Amino acid sequence: MFNLSNLHGLLSQVLVLPTLHTAVLFTPQGQLVSYASDPHRPKDRVRVIVGLSGEVWQETRDQGIGMVDSELGRLLVLPIEHVHKDHEMNGEEQDDPLMLLALNAENSVSWHELENKASKTLVKHLERPVTELRGRLAAAPVLPVSPRGDRVAR
DSSP: OOOOOHHHHHHHTTTTTTEEEEEEOOOTOOEEEEEETTTTOOOOHHHHHHHHHHHHHHHHHGOOOEEETTTEEEEOOOOOOOOHHHHTTTTTTOOOOEEEEEEOOTTTTTTTHHHIIIIEEEEIIHHHHHHHHHHHHHHHOOOOOEEEEEOOOO
């Protein structure tokens, strides 16, 4: 299971300040799960990275990886879960990954270095717990939601 302090520690391990300065774990819907960043960078910058990375993922998801040079530097976006080939062969539409990983670095960092740090360090450690989490969420019962109109003013 996920432990936020452990996630932060894992994300921090790939940082090479000041060149590779931000690692972010977030959902495809843009919800921030955890991040590690240069302490001098504001959290608002992390939110901008999440938003931009989400857009990059939507445009590049067919390739399985997103890479873009931006005003914020280089952004690499990877899904945490591997795409299951049996879904592709059956012609089924694949689901979004449960979580995405984004690395943000200066332009001096090579794409190869970013991809290695992301896939060999972070995705390798996070893929199993994220896959297990997806299974738990899929098996969870759906609770009915009551409409808000039932409230009585006092």
